[in-house]
Amino acid sequence: MISLLRTMALTFLHMFRKRETIQYPEEKVVLHPRWRGRIVLTRDPDMGERCVGCYLCAAACPVDCISLQATEDEHGRRYPAFFRINFSRCIFCGYCEEACPTYAIQLIPDFEMAEYNRQNLVYEKEDLLIDGQGKYPGYNYYKVAGLAIGVKEKGEGDNEDPPIDIHSLLP
Amino acid sequence: MAVIYIDHRAYEVKAGKNLLESCLTLGFNLPYFCWHPAMGSVGACRQCAVKIFKDKDDTQGRLMMSCMEAVKDNMYLSISDPMAKAFRSQIIEWLMTNHPHDCAVCDEGGSCHLQDMTVMTGHAYRRFQYPKRTYKNQYLGPFINHEMNRCIQCYRCVRFYKDYAGGKDLDAFAAHDHIYFGRANDGVLENEFSGNLAEVCPTGVFTDKSLKEHYTRKWDMTMAPSICQHCSLGCNIIAGERYGELRQITNRYNGEVNGYFICDKGRFGYEFVNSMNRIQQPIIRSKIPEAVDKNTLYNHLKAAISNRNIIGIGSPRASLESNFALMQLVGKENFYQGISERDAQLMQTILHTINSGHVHTPSLKETESADAIFILGEDLTNAAPLLALTVRQAVQRRPFEKAQEIGIPSWHDAARREFAQEKKGPLFIAYPTKTKLDALADNCQHLSPDDIARLGFAIANLLNDTAPAPQEIDEDVLKIAQHIANTLKRAEKPLIICGTSLHNEAILKAVANIAVSLGSEDKKASVFYVVEECNSMGLAMMQAPSLEQARAALKMKEANTVIILENDLYRRDAKATIDHLFEQCGELIVLDHLHNATSNQATVLIPAATFAEAAGTLVNNEGRAQCFFQVFRPKNENFRESWRWLDEFRQFKKGASLEDLNEPGDLMAELVTLMPQFKGAEEAAPSADFRIAGQKIPREPHRYSGRTAMLANIQVSEPKPPEDSDSPLSYTMEGYRGIPPAPLTPFFWSPGWNSVQSVNKYQEEIGGAIRGGDTGKRLFQKVSAVEKIFFDDIPTAYQALPGEWLVIPLQHIFGSEELSIYTHGIAERTPHPYAVISRQDAEDLNINENQSIRVTIAEQDYELPATIRNELPSGLVGIPDHVSGLSGISWPAKGILKTIAS
Structure with missing residues (x-):
């Protein structure tokens, strides 16, 4: 009996508490930068596509909703020929972002992706690619990778010695 | 046998082996780089260190390279000794100091021995902060990509290329930590086994260039065990598919056949499967439009096939099943081998x-x-x-x-x-x-x-x-x-x-x-x-008459409908002979993968599935029946196995209607009952109802990605994966994860061993047979010899007649084979047509090197540049076999040589 009354009292007291519910969509929810929402593909500081088509995001994806095909431009720079995320399957776990070695794929604080038609939740590369660096500015994968693909020549990257002259016997 | 003690436990191992092999045979994960089961040890990489103790009471021990130590009885060693472990991890750390940050764009990634070994030793964090060494790369031809920065100097490439395969144009250059593996100058790697460098190299210095054009990671491929189709040896291969395209061929170890290596023709010759020249739709030439759907084809064929005598021409490059299905359709007396009388x-x-x-x-x-x-x-x-x-x-x-x-x-x-x-x-x-x-x-x-x-x-x-x-x-x-x-x-x-x-x-x-x-x-x-071909032996064992007799039968008007199975007859006999054969045919039904000279003559043309889209059995030159399996269901539903088409036609002939067509029965079982010489072929691979623990064997690795997205652009609801009722393999990643029987191994993978080196785990002993026996069943029975009978028709010594030359076909690994030339890398390596003549003949006819000469064979003229060879006996002319249109010749040929008046 007492517990019943106590419960009613507690519930009654909640009327005077600060409200957690917000009047969405009139009122917008505050989302933090690391909130895991819609997935984007970013560009490097030179505005080149960051994605190098390594397939790690696709492999990490627990629901297998990422599918892509790597291809190369005339310099040998790898980029995705197509990049597809089926958001109707995506669980926004962020494993793809964790797996990405180039900071290309990022989850951003946006969840307003509702659609009436499920087919519209299939995002292609043109829907995913943004014109910016997202959360990690300044990183250019090809500057630190060993490949020479038009971004830099062999030995001109960060932390690289000039190419070895194989005819030299000097130490 | 010897008893060795590893971490205080006794194991029985084979004497005479080295410690590393023995440890790997026992199932231990011991990292290594320079050792290769086919090439032995050199002790160059220092990666496989273990601690060896003097005797049971020794606690100090000493670090030794296990690949350089012979197994001795009563040996005490430790793999998990902290010092040995630390040593191995430090070696990797050193090797990694100069290794570029490339994994994301490296084709080896995901099947990389260096990745596996780095994870195995536990090296996870780079402490070395100084600049990395870099190298310039070389152009190595159409097959192999070179990225020298990734090298860890294990020397495996030159040991394979020079010592094992006898190549001359790849070597180690420079000194100390500048060692460079490449050619003296940029250029095509000449050796016919250069493709193996991609598998031999533990990291991504040498990678498969044809894979790079449609790059897919190993874990993303749908793979199936297959048999190489490009020569008669029957090397075992793994074929991988992604997005409906065949993407890569890798070696599938078979202790009895190809071991660890395959040739470049086998590795890179697969692109005909993706060729634009594929026959996409059934074609009936008398209809407008020519391309028809399946039902029209069925209706047309029903009329053409039933109640008529048909001649079937088999093929040495089609599977036993397809040849047999054709034989069953036309009847044994109307089935002919699609090769010349002489062959x-x-x-x-x-x-x-x-x-x-x-x-x-x-x-x-x-x-x-x-x-x-x-x-x-x-x-x-x-x-x-x-x-x-x-x-x-x-x-x-x-x-x-x-x-x-x-x-x-x-x-x-x-x-x-x-x-x-x-x-x-x-x-x-x-x-x-x-x-x-x-x-x-x-x-x-x-x-x-x-x-x-x-x-x-x-x-x-x-x-x-x-x-x-x-x-x-x-x-x-x-x-x-x-x-x-x-x-x-x-x-x-x-x-x-x-x-x-x-x-x-x-x-x-x-x-x-x-x-x-x-x-x-x-x-x-x-x-x-x-x-000659991948199933020449199998076709010969069917003991059917040759093309010449098919032509005779046609001439006698015994039949006027001909079905040709996966065979370009212009490659088999003289052009005039084949033309004549075609002239006799009323209806010419051709089943093939690609448009060719024969398919152009067809009145009905039916697309047939290639080895990647079909299952079948081939008999190689030693009489070993081996099965290849469908790698993927082609998007184009017209690409169906020849035996499936032919079996349906057989049902039509028996009077079945379109609606009640059945799946073909067990063709192999039928074949073996009818032709006992094939006994055993039905056991070349486990039957379709074979299961392990009630499960099928998955064609896809467990990390296969993109399942719910790859077709989402067409329809967001995923389709049901195709079901395979013809084999114990499934088209999904679900199923039995252990080691399947050798004929059903779709890929080599073992926990911690993502690269092809995981084959160690599949072998009973390193370099030995696959667990449960190697692929293939030998069909040649052991016959006890009857009395010694000798052939006595000895030819007379060859004497060149004046004004006549003996023309001989010269084989070329790149160019002579029909299907592999659709790979553009192989087309690039194909020689330009030429005619080899002897020094004597050149002098007699006053021909200079590279001068254009006319070779006339059976009224066909070929204008070819002359190549003069000292060693060639005079009276002989050699021309490259089937290279660039040099087909339609009946071998052995007599020819006339003339200089072309300029």
């Missing part, structure tokens, strides 16, 4: 010799242990490339055995090579021109085909004087014959290699005589036959 005769001679019980047909692996080899009329490097590789190993066997006598173990690669130097075992070659293997041979005889046969007959006579001897044989040749005969007689495992490349029956008969003279009841002579 059919050659195959009959081979089968006759094998069935006589006097010869043993060794497996490819067995040829590696031969200690005296005599090759008659074959250019192995081009006709059966991997055989050239095994012969290369066999030639080194004797000096290596000598090394063992002075205590150098067989796995101690550097030491035994140092000991052997340039010493070689006996190898004799008789071929009209120079071949690549000549460099290894004791003696090369450049003779005309008939003279090669005469040399063979002479040797047979010298081995056993009841064998007939050739008349009027040259004194010098006799001397050579004596030398070869003595060597073969002395040898413990003599091997004779011959084949059908020169289309000369006398050579095969001479070899049969040698085999009969050389062998005895308990020790039969080994003869390795090189035949």
Whole structure:
């Protein structure tokens, strides 16, 4: 009996508490930068596509909703020929972002992706690619990778010695 | 056997092996780089360190490289000793100091031995902060990509390329930490086995360039066990698909056949599957439009097939199932081999010799242990490339055995090579021109085909004087014959290699005589036959008449509908003959993958599935039946297995209507009942209802990605994965994850071993058979030899008639085979057509090198640049077999040589 009354009292007291519910969509929810929402593909500081088509995001994806095909431009720079995320399957776990070695794929604080038609939740590369660096500015994968693909020549990257002259016997 | 103690536990291991092999055989995960099961140890990378103790009571121990230590009885060692572990992890850390940050864009990633070993040793964080060493790359041709920054200097590439495969244009350059592996200058890697560098290299220095064009990680491919279709050896391969396209061929270890390596034609020759030249739709030429759907085709064929006598022409490159389905459709009396009379005769001679019980047909692996080899009329490097590789190993066997006598173990690669130097075992070659293997041979005889046969007959006579001897044989040749005969007689495992490349029956008969003279009841002579196509032997075993007789039957108006199965007849016989054959046909129904000269003549053209889209059984040259499985369901539903089409037509013929077509029954079982010579072929792979723990075997690795997105652009609801009722393999990633039987191994993977090196875990012992037995069932029964019968139709010595030349086909690994030329890299490596003439003829006719000459064969003119060879006997002309339109010739051909007046 007492517990019943106590419960009613507690519930009654909640009327005077600060409200957690917000009047969405009139009122917008505050989302933090690391909130895991819609997935984007970013560009490097030179505005080149960051994605190098390594397939790690696709492999990490627990629901297998990422599918892509790597291809190369005339310099040998790898980029995705197509990049597809089926958001109707995506669980926004962020494993793809964790797996990405180039900071290309990022989850951003946006969840307003509702659609009436499920087919519209299939995002292609043109829907995913943004014109910016997202959360990690300044990183250019090809500057630190060993490949020479038009971004830099062999030995001109960060932390690289000039190419070895194989005819030299000097130490 | 020896007992060794690893971390205080006793294990029984084979004596004579090295510790690393033994540990891996026992299932331990011991990292290594420079050691390779086929190439032995050199102790270059220092990665496989273990701690070895003096005796049971020794607690101090010492670090040793396990690959350089022989197994000894009562040996105490520790793999998990903290010092050994730390040492291994530090070695990786050193190797990684210069390794670029490339994994994301490296084609090796996901099947990288260096990645696996780094994770295995636990090196996770880079402490070295100083700049990395860089190198400039080289262009190495259409097959192999070079990215030298990734090198960890294990020397495996040059050890494979130079020491194992006999290549000359890849080497180590520079000194100390500047070591560079590449060519002296940019250029195409010349060796026919260069593709193996992609598998031999533990990291991504050498990668598969054809894969790069449609790059897919190993874990993303749908893979199935398959058999190479490009020559008669039947190498086992793994074919991988992604997005409806065949993407990569890798080696599938088979201890009996191809071992660890395949040739470049096999590895890169797959692009015909994705070719634009594929027949996409059934075509009925009398209809407008020509391309029709399945139902129209069925209705048309129903009328064409029922109640009519049809002739079926089989194919040496189609599976047993397809050939058999055709035979069942047309009836045994109307089924013909799709090869010329001469070639059919050659195959009959081979089968006759094998069935006589006097010869043993060794497996490819067995040829590696031969200690005296005599090759008659074959250019192995081009006709059966991997055989050239095994012969290369066999030639080194004797000096290596000598090394063992002075205590150098067989796995101690550097030491035994140092000991052997340039010493070689006996190898004799008789071929009209120079071949690549000549460099290894004791003696090369450049003779005309008939003279090669005469040399063979002479040797047979010298081995056993009841064998007939050739008349009027040259004194010098006799001397050579004596030398070869003595060597073969002395040898413990003599091997004779011959084949059908020169289309000369006398050579095969001479070899049969040698085999009969050389062998005895308990020790039969080994003869390795090189035949033309992947299922030549299987087709020959069906014992059907040849094309010539099909033509005769057509002429007699016994039938006027012809079905041709996966066969471009213009490659089999003279153009005029085939034209004549086609003129006799009313309805010409052709099933094939690609448009070609024969399919252009068809009135009804039906698209057939390639090896990647079909399942089937092939019989290789040693009579081993092996199965290949469908890799993927093609997007184009018209790409159906020939046997499926043909079986439906059979049902039509029996009066079935369109609606009640059944799935084909068990064709192999039917084949074996009807033709007992194929007994055993049905057991070449487990049947379709085979399950392990109630599960199918998945074609996809467990990390396969993109399942719910790859088709989402078409329809967001995922379709049900296709079901495979024809095999125990499934099209999904679900199923049995352990080690399946060898014929059903779709890929090699083991926890912690993502690269192809995981094959270690599939073998009973390193370098031995796959667990549960290697792929394939040998069909040739053991026959006890009847009395010694010799062939006595010895040809006379070849004498060139004035104004007439004998034209011989010269095989080319790149270009001579029909399907592989659709790979543009292979097309790039294909030689330009040429005509080889002898120095004597060149002088007589006043022809200069590269001067255009006209070769007339059976009223067909070929204008070709002349190549003058000193060694070629005069009166012979060699032209590349089937290269760039040099088809439609009936071999052996007589030709007329003329200079072109400019």
